[in-house]
Structures are given as C-alpha cells and as structure tokens.
Amino acid sequence: MGEIEREVVINMYRDHVSSGFAKLSELMQVPLQVKSNGPYVYDETGERYLDCGGYGVFLLGHSHPRIIERIKQQLDKDSLTNKLLINPEIGKAAKALVEITPESLDYVLFLNSGTEAVEAGLKIARLNNRSTIISTKQGFHGKTLGALSATGRKEFQEPFKPLLPNVYHVTYGSLEDLEATLKNHQANAVVILEPIQAEGGVNIPPQGYLLGVRELCDKYEALLIIDEIQTGLGRLGDWWGINQEGVIPDMLLTGKILSGGIMPVSAVLANKKTFEQLNKNPLLHTSTYSGNALAMVAVQETISVIQEEGLILKAKIIGERFQKIFEEVLEENKVVLTDIRGRGLLWGFEFKDSGLSGRFMMGLLKKKIIVSNSLNSNKVVRITPPAILEDEQIVYIENSIKEVVNQIANTRVRI
Numbered sequence: 486m487g488e489i490e491r492e493v494v495i496n497m498y499r500d501h502v503s504s505g506f507a508k509l510s511e512l513m514q515v516p517l518q519v520k521s522n523g524p525y526v527y528d529e530t531g532e533r534y535l536d537c538g539g540y541g542v543f544l545l546g547h548s549h550p551r552i553i554e555r556i557k558q559q560l561d562k563d564s565l566t567n568k569l570l571i572n573p574e575i576g577k578a579a580k581a582l583v584e585i586t587p588e589s590l591d592y593v594l595f596l597n598s599g600t601e602a603v604e605a606g607l608k609i610a611r612l613n614n615r616s617t618i619i620s621t622k623q624g625f626h627g628k629t630l631g632a633l634s635a636t637g638r639k640e641f642q643e644p645f646k647p648l649l650p651n652v653y654h655v656t657y658g659s660l661e662d663l664e665a666t667l668k669n670h671q672a673n674a675v676v677i678l679e680p681i682q683a684e685g686g687v688n689i690p691p692q693g694y695l696l697g698v699r700e701l702c703d704k705y706e707a708l709l710i711i712d713e714i715q716t717g718l719g720r721l722g723d724w725w726g727i728n729q730e731g732v733i734p735d736m737l738l739t740g741k742i743l744s745g746g747i748m749p750v751s752a753v754l755a756n757k758k759t760f761e762q763l764n765k766n767p768l769l770h771t772s773t774y775s776g777n778a779l780a781m782v783a784v785q786e787t788i789s790v791i792q793e794e795g796l797i798l799k800a801k802i803i804g805e806r807f808q809k810i811f812e813e814v815l816e817e818n819k820v821v822l823t824d825i826r827g828r829g830l831l832w833g834f835e836f837k838d839s840g841l842s843g844r845f846m847m848g849l850l851k852k853k854i855i856v857s858n859s860l861n862s863n864k865v866v867r868i869t870p871p872a873i874l875e876d877e878q879i880v881y882i883e884n885s886i887k888e889v890v891n892q893i894a895n896t897r898v899r900i
Contacts, residue, residue, distance in 0.1 A: 491517050491529050513847065521547035524871050524878060526855065534850075535878060537870040538857040541683060541715040541831065543746040544800065545790060546871040552745040555786040556779050565777045574781035581788045582743075582752060585724050587733040592760040594753040595776040595784075599714040599740040600627025602751040603677070605770055606710045606736050607631045609755060610675035612762035612769070615708050617670040618649065621657040621678045623685030625861050626712055635677055637685070638861045657682055658690040660697040664705075672706040680726025683715040686862030687826055687833025696730045708759065709734040714751065715831070718742040719791055719872065722801030722829030735759045744783035745790065749774075752784075796872040803874060804829040810883045818894040823864070832868040834890075839863040841893060848889035854882060 494517055499507035509515075516528035523546045525533045536543055545552070559574070566572040579593040594609075596602050603626045607618065620626065620635040627633065633642060634649035642648060653670075655662040657678065667674060680695060682688035695711075702709040711734040716726040718739060723729065725737070736759060740751030763769055791797060804827070811825040811832065823835040836842040842858070845866050849856055859865040870882065 513850075515850075523547060524874060532853065534853045534855050535870075535882065536855050537868050537882065538855040539746070539869065540741070540857050541720055541867075541869045542741045543869075543871050544719055544742045544796065544830065545745045545787065546873045547746060549745050549747070549787075549790060551790055552747055552783055552786045555782045556747065559778050559782045563778050565774070565779075568771075568773070572776060572778060572781065574778045574785070575776045578776075578781040578784040581785050582739075582754065585788060586737060586754055587725070587727065589733060589756045590737055590754040591757055592755050592764070594755070594760075594763065594770065595780070596751045596753070596772060597749045597774055597780075598627075599738070599751050600629045600632040601772065601775075602714065602738040602740055602753050603627045603632035603635065603712065604629055605753045606677070606738055607635070607675065608770055609736065609753065609759060609763065610708050610710070613675075613708060613759060615673060615675040616651055617674040618652045619663065619666055619670070619674050619676045619707070620652065620654055621682070622654045623657055623682050623688060623861050624654075624678055624712075625682070625684030626677060636861075641860075657685070657688055658694055660694065660701060663698060664701050667701055667705040667707055670705075670707075674705065674707040675710060676702055676707050677710040677712060679712045680716050680729075681721065681828065681831065682861070683831060683867065684860040684862075686835060686859045686865035687831060687867060689826055689828065693730065695727055695732045699732045699734070702735075708736070710736045710738065712738045714738050714740040718787075719797040719800050720829055720831050720869070722797060722804050724797060743787060744780055745787040748780040748783040750780040750784060794873075800829045800872040803870070803872065803879060804832075806879065807832060807883070810887075814887055814890055818890045821894045821897050822890065827868075830870055830872060833859065833862075833865045834868065835862075835865045837864070841897075842866045844893050845889060848892065849885060852885045852889065854885055 495507050518526050519529050520527040524535055526536050527533050582593055594605055618635055622637040624637040626635045631649055634652045637654045653666050655666050711727055713725050737754040744750045815822050815825045821841050823837055825834050827833055842864050846856055857867045859867055
C-alpha cells in the first residue's frame with residue numbers, strides 16, 4: 486500500500502469516521518497499521534514497529550499462531566450460536582477461567598468489552614440491593630453510561646450528565662476516605678476499583694490497601710468489585726493484581742488479554758451468593774454476541790498459552806529488569822520526569838507537563854516503538870510490552886527510552 490492510499494484512508498476517516506481523529510493523525514504523521522505479528526506491527530510501507538502500547542491488550546503479542554489456528558478450526562465448525570442451544574465452548578472457557586481465579590469466584594458471565602463487564606457488574610450489584618456506587622478518583626472503568634459514572638475523570642463525564650445517581654468518588658489509596666463514605670451507605674453500597682490504576686497513570690496503592698478495602702466492605706456489608714480488565718492475566722507478573730495481598734472480591738472483571746488480543750471478549754466472575762439472581766433468571770442480562778464460539782475457544786487457548794509458555798514468570802522477570810533501568814533513567818532526568826512507576830509489564834512515565842509526555846511518545850514512535858497515553862492523566866505515558874520479548878528487543882527498548890528521555894532533558898536544560 487503506497488502513500489497515496491494512506492491519504493485515501495485519512496480522507497475516509499475525515500469524511501466518515503472522525504474528522505478530529507483524522508486531523509490528529511495527520512498532525513502526528515501516524516502511519517497505517519496493515520499487518521501484525523508477534524511483538525511487531527507493520528505500516529503501509531512495510532516498516533515494523535515494536536508494540537509496547539495497545540492499552541494493555543497484547544501480553545501475548547499479535548496473532549499468536551496457536552490462538553489463530555484454534556479460531557480458524559472453530560470457524561470451520563461453528564461461529565455464532567443461536568442462543569437457544571447450549572454452546573459447549575462457553576462451558577469449557579468458563580471452567581478454564583475459574584481454575585485460574587481466586588477461590589469461590591465460581592460463576593462467569595462472558596461479554597464483549599471491558600466497559601460491558603463493568604456495566605454487568607454494576608447491574609449484578611443492583612440485583613443484590615446495592616444501588617450506591619463508590620469508586621475512586623482517577624479510576625477508569627469505561628465510557629458507557631454506567632461505567633462512565635464510576636470513571637473518575639470529569640472531562641469524560643461532563644458532556645453526558647446527568648449520569649447514574651448515588652455515585653461517590655473517594656481518594657485512591659485512602660482507607661480513611663473509603664470508610665467515611667461507607668459509613669453513610671451501610672449495606673447499600675458496591676465498591677469498584679483497580680489493583681493498580683492503569684489509565685489513571687499507573688497509580689500503585691500502599692501495601693495493605695486492597696486487603697483493607699476488603700475488610701471495610703465486610704464491615705459495612707458492601708459488595709466489592711475488583712476491575713482487573715487491564716491488570717489481570719499476567720500483566721503484573723501474577724495471574725491477578727489482587728493475588729499479592731490474597732484478596733478475594735465478590736466480583737472480578739477481566740478482558741483485554743483474555744482472548745490473546747485477537748477477539749473482543751470480557752467476563753465477570755462472581756461468587757455463588759452474588760450471582761444468585763442471574764442463576765434464577767439468566768435472561769436479566771444478555772448480549773447477542775457474548776459467549777460466541779470464536780471468542781470462547783480464544784479464551785481457552787489464551788489461558789493455555791499463558792500457562793505453557795510461562796508468560797507470567799517472563800512478565801515478572803522482564804518487569805524486574807525494567808525497574809532497575811527505569812530507576813536510573815529517573816535519577817538522571819528529574820529535570821523532566823516526576824516519577825517512573827509500575828510492576829511487571831505495566832509502567833508509567835510521569836513527566837512534569839503534558840507537552841513533555843507528548844514529545845516522549847513521538848520520540849519513541851520515531852524509533853519505531855509504540856506506547857500509550859493515559860486516558861485519565863495526560864502527563865503519564867504507559868509502556869505495556871508483551872511478555873514474549875527476546876533479549877535483543879528488551880535492550881532496544883531500554884536504550885531507546887534512555888536516549889529519548891535524555892534528548893528531552895537536554896533540550897529542557899538548554900532552554
């Protein structure tokens with residue numbers, strides 16, 4: 486595909502998709518993505534880019550051959566069931582997912598996206614007479630109406646008000662703030678939060694916070710939803726972010742990595758008591774494409790690949806290596822950097838202003854490395870590489886980050 490065809494695509498975006506996105510893409514000279522494989526994506530000229538972005542989806546890289554082959558096999562047999570007959574692949578996928586989650590989370594509701602999982606979780610809470618939602622400032626749970634109500638950023642909320650009533654945002658990491666709010670809504674609240682706030686800027690709570698949240702929810706008879714849509718399934722060097730403190734929520738949300746980055750899929754896992762009303766009436770929350778056979782075999786194969794290729798341990802080891810390098814980068818460039826923080830393969834580079842974070846993203850793009858902005862923090866750039874990286878690729882990422890940050894810092898000093 487040549488340059489003129491890129492212009493045609495930009496024009497189609499401008500005329501039929503989003504004129505704003507087309508303008509931004511032209512300004513940033515963003516290439517087309519026409520192919521992907523392993524840790525790389527390829528543009529219209531054949532140039533390859535190391536993908537350390539994708540909003541946390543591609544822990545297994547792109548187009549993992551085992552998952553692709555499993556989906557192709559299923560496509561030849563059956564893709565979308567008619568919903569009246571039983572889909573055996575849903576049962577297999579649910580069992581596989583339950584086996585890697587904390588005990589008692591025995592029931593699974595499959596959906597298509599992270600924000601749908603949040604919506605379903607909030608609806609299940611309503612079925613349990615919890616109509617007050619307590620979420621966290623800077624938290625991100627999606628942009629559909631209910632999920633947006635729980636998302637902690639006013640810029641996304643204001644154009645769509647009024648949102649859901651009885652929603653309170655507390656300070657992330659503060660048990661005191663949470664308890665003060667729970668006291669006023671005893672036995673009527675559901676608490677939803679992330680083990681690490683990803684879109685919020687990779688905010689890591691103090692040790693013991695998640696366990697303290699669980700204890701407060703028990704004390705005030707609140708349901709606890711843990712949103713692991715971006716942090717779960719190995720991203721942090723463990724199956725789940727809550728495993729570090731041994732927390733068991735009433736509901737656990739997952740997505741992104743769940744299909745190996747190939748099919749849209751998400752899930753709500755719940756304990757028997759919390760899920761009871763959906764057991765009694767499974768038609769209370771349904772979706773035509775949820776649990777489709779293609780997504781279900783992708784879920785099964787993804788879990789197998791993560792286990793058999795040791796990707797959780799790889800994520801942990803690479804993350805520990807990055808931590809040492811990133812500590813050096815921070816120490817040497819405090820003129821532009823406020824902090825670098827993360828765990829496993831989720832890292833946030835916080836700059837002193839959004840202009841510097843933009844320069845960092847563009848600098849890495851010139852070196853053919855793709856990273857992600859943070860939707861709830863424009864000063865933080867996130868690096869979420871796959872766990873399949875080889876040593877040569879890790880070294881290239883480390884050296885490129887050092888070089889780009891140093892260039893930004895040196896320019897800042899001269900100014």
